[in-house]
Amino acid sequence: MNNWILISCLFLLQTACTPTPNASLAKNPATAPPVIEELAPAARPRNVILLIGDGMGLTQISAGLYSNGDHLNLERFPVIGLHKSYSSDNLITDSAAGATAFSAGKKTYNGAIGVDPEGKPLYTILEEADDQGLATGMVTTSTIVHATPAAFIAHEAQRTYYEPIARDFLDTDIDLFIGGGKKYFDRREDGRDLLQELRQKGYAVSSFLETNFKDLSVDYSKKLTYLTSDSDPLSVEQGRDYLTPASILACDFLDKFNSKGFFLMIEGAQIDWGGHANNSSYIITEMLDFDKAVGAVLDFAEKDGHTLVIVTADHETGGYAINPGSTRDSIIGAFTSDYHTATLIPVFAYGPGAQLFAGIYENTAIYDKMRQAFGFRGMAVRKN
Numbered sequence: 001m002n003n004w005i006l007i008s009c010l011f012l013l014q015t016a017c018t019p020t021p022n023a024s025l026a027k028n029p030a031t032a033p034p035v036i037e038e039l040a041p042a043a044r045p046r047n048v049i050l051l052i053g054d055g056m057g058l059t060q061i062s063a064g065l066y067s068n069g070d071h072l073n074l075e076r077f078p079v080i081g082l083h084k085s086y087s088s089d090n091l092i093t094d095s096a097a098g099a100t101a102f103s104a105g106k107k108t109y110n111g112a113i114g115v116d117p118e119g120k121p122l123y124t125i126l127e128e129a130d131d132q133g134l135a136t137g138m139v140t141t142s143t144i145v146h147a148t149p150a151a152f153i154a155h156e157a158q159r160t161y162y163e164p165i166a167r168d169f170l171d172t173d174i175d176l177f178i179g180g181g182k183k184y185f186d187r188r189e190d191g192r193d194l195l196q197e198l199r200q201k202g203y204a205v206s207s208f209l210e211t212n213f214k215d216l217s218v219d220y221s222k223k224l225t226y227l228t229s230d231s232d233p234l235s236v237e238q239g240r241d242y243l244t245p246a247s248i249l250a251c252d253f254l255d256k257f258n259s260k261g262f263f264l265m266i267e268g269a270q271i272d273w274g275g276h277a278n279n280s281s282y283i284i285t286e287m288l289d290f291d292k293a294v295g296a297v298l299d300f301a302e303k304d305g306h307t308l309v310i311v312t313a314d315h316e317t318g319g320y321a322i323n324p325g326s327t328r329d330s331i332i333g334a335f336t337s338d339y340h341t342a343t344l345i346p347v348f349a350y351g352p353g354a355q356l357f358a359g360i361y362e363n364t365a366i367y368d369k370m371r372q373a374f375g376f377r378g379m380a381v382r383k384n
């Protein structure tokens with residue numbers, strides 16, 4: 001009996017004197033040590049594909065699943081984790097800070113594109129992959145200069161600097177990019193024709209004006225730019241249908257373009273826009289379009305055997321809920337906001353290195369884990 005009292009007292013004493021780990025982490029996330037265990041070379045993927053469903057929280061996933069016979073390709077992932085999406089200046093992140101956390105491993109302020117809270121350019125995983133001799137690419141259903149893709153390649157103080165962001169595409173050797181926003185490249189205030197400059201840099205450049213995406217003929221000896229629209233691409237409900245074929249093309253293209261491996265970011269951008277519009281059917285059609293692309297990428301990864309596939313979102317949008325009275329044919333959505341929320345965000349992983357993505361961690365850890373999977377070592381430092 002006395003022993004029990006003694007042990008209890010010691011326990012109480014210790015808990016009283018030691019701050020709980022949760023409290024210290026919450027106050028100072030920067031002190032959480034990064035995981036730096038090494039993956040054996042044989043356990044590393046050759047390719048890493050990061051798919052981002054912008055604004056895709058658990059309810060967006062659930063609504064898509066119920067509307068699709070209770071199934072999604074997301075069920076094919078063996079490893080699931082959760083990330084904490086908050087930014088450096090707000091519990092509610094935006095897509096710029098959210099994507100910069102993934103692309104460069106730093107929490108930054110809302111609106112920041114590939115720069116830290118002081119505005120200093122960060123070295124992104126796409127830039128590092130390029131410097132390491134890997135092929136790189138991006139595909140999106142927004143403009144290619146929109147916050148999510150921009151944060152992987154551009155360094156600008158604000159997400160709305162679309163023309164400077166477009167110019168930043170010339171500073172890397174990204175091998176493939178597909179998305180909207182042609183006007184930011186060829187009708188600019190500074191008068192430059194960036195499409196012409198891309199051609200001079202060795203890109204095959206085409207757009208919706210010249211060809212339907214399905215009829216695109218690909219020259220595998222050149223880098224590839226395809227601009228799907230002048231401004232924002234259409235929604236699925238309005239007839240947009242390129243995400244899956246563009247994702248398949250991107251995997252095949254980057255695989256053939258460079259045998260060392262590749263980094264590819266694919267975004268389903270408009271799940272977020274459905275959330276902002278508080279529109280369930282917009283969310284669900286975009287969610288299922290994104291999930292179809294996820295399935296096609298998984299098919300590639302299964303056949304390839306050396307590809308790590310990660311699917312996540314930057315944040316949830318709408319405070320979306322599926323309310324009583326809903327059926328599989330008719331989701332009665334309820335929304336608490338027309339902006340983003342701070343709920344934990346799921347992460348799905350498949351392939352070599354997937355086990356790194358189990359657990360609960362900061363959004364910035366996704367960057368660390370991707371570097372770890374690639375076997376990139378030491379501090380990430382820009383070469384130029």
Ligand code: MG
Nearest residue numbers: 130134135173
């Ligand atoms: Mg390159």
Ligand code: MG
Nearest residue numbers: 054095148269
């Ligand atoms: Mg986005």
Ligand code: ZN
Nearest residue numbers: 055095272317
């Ligand atoms: Zn948004």
